[in-house]
Amino acid sequence: MAARAIYTVLVCAAALLLALASPSAGLSLDTVREFLTREEDTIVFSLIERARYPLNRPAYDPIHLGDGDGAGPGRRLNASFAELFIRESEAVQSKAGRYQSLQEIPFFAYRVPFTLAPPFNFTRELYPAAAFVNLNDAIWSMYFNELLPVLANNGDDGNYAVTVDSDLACLQVLSRRINYGRYVAEVKFRGDQQTYTSLIKAKDRDALMKLLTSEAQEDVVKRRVEKKAIVFGQSITSDGPIETSVSNSSQANFKVDPSVVYKLYDQWVIPLTKQVEVEYLLHRLD
């Protein structure tokens, strides 16, 4: 995991060779908010899907899997089944050109040609020298150490491939959502260049963080994702009523505990996004 950050920088740097020198003007506060709101649905769907499967702990234990004869890839590479599966899946997606779009950042790095697809000339909305910023290492660690244990029930049904495939879906959308802080920061910077420029030059992280924080807006987001977990995670019958609030319904009825989704945003998604925004801004004048 330690080498991943360096590799990711290399991959992003390579992608940036394709980038236009000046960012496009297609980005606005409205389009950014719309994107982030839509990502909430994808995040809740992906959590609900992961929660279908039990924890399946052996998939995350480097000692356990791929090691039938003591010389399997798990022990040899000191990697878990989950890590090996995600590496191989990301490699296929890299060949297919997924990471040509700067919105997508792999957890591992691949220097493979796009043999499945020709290059596509994506609009480049980020400032090239700051676009490499990402928190994938923190997201990886948060997902497996903090979120997954409260998301999945204990148990082992052997369906490691489908389970880890659903982990990858969660990781990909969380990475895209949190690292989208680069786009948020770019829009905010363009909206008030003078203020941001002086704070960036002063390397004043605290003042930048304060400027980027709107507790009222964050509260709206947290209550909305909790509601999405309620609405999307309920059992629908062809005639029955539909749950609309947390208060009058038992958490046991939902496929994912709505308070877990609230906490995910409160403790990780929102703070990590703002951390991405600050790091991006600190490179915005490079």
Next chain:
Amino acid sequence: MAARAIYTVLVCAAALLLALASPSAGLSLDTVREFLTREEDTIVFSLIERARYPLNRPAYDPIHLGDGDGAGPGRRLNASFAELFIRESEAVQSKAGRYQSLQEIPFFAYRVPFTLAPPFNFTRELYPAAAFVNLNDAIWSMYFNELLPVLANNGDDGNYAVTVDSDLACLQVLSRRINYGRYVAEVKFRGDQQTYTSLIKAKDRDALMKLLTSEAQEDVVKRRVEKKAIVFGQSITSDGPIETSVSNSSQANFKVDPSVVYKLYDQWVIPLTKQVEVEYLLHRLD
């Protein structure tokens, strides 16, 4: 595509070498219904996610992609980007042991060792000589030719890898849901062996189909999936109301047209599932 059916049979036959001679008794009408109902949520989620992206037609055109120099894999293999991507993704999942579970059937075939995971001793609930039955070719064709054109809006944003990754998610759950007809048929057979045995011996497809059909139950399912498309595909605000019926809401408000989901079940999912059931039963005494 023509060779796929044969290969799939080979793969299923290989998987069956691991199977117990007699199916387990863990299956019941309740567990089967519960599984099918839960799959509806996954199907609706996957359709909503695919509908995020435009049609991205070049991804499905064998001539267009992977062919920058006229000798790319697309033209050489007469395969589209979508087919190449799905082949490579399924190969990784096969290495990871996904298809050890008879619930999962690949669209393409892989004779790769499970290098990422050791074999897992799954419960075998199907009758071995009939477990190979599947309609993946019909599902593939239905998905790309019938469903996708009404699911995605016209347009091309270049995000072919994420788009086709979301196609794969749709195909996998539709395949699992429809081919789950094998489990439905197994349960029904065990519930009335005498009647089914005489119809199977007489190879009376029409009478089997009639026996497997409950229009009232099918109507409940179709109305329920339409409602799920409404509930899961609406825009949720932190305070606003939640849509609960088709009549008082415009279809334009939903991420996937609920009538498309109704039609998917009416014209394809339910009829194809029953076709799987009949084919399975016709091999149930082999």
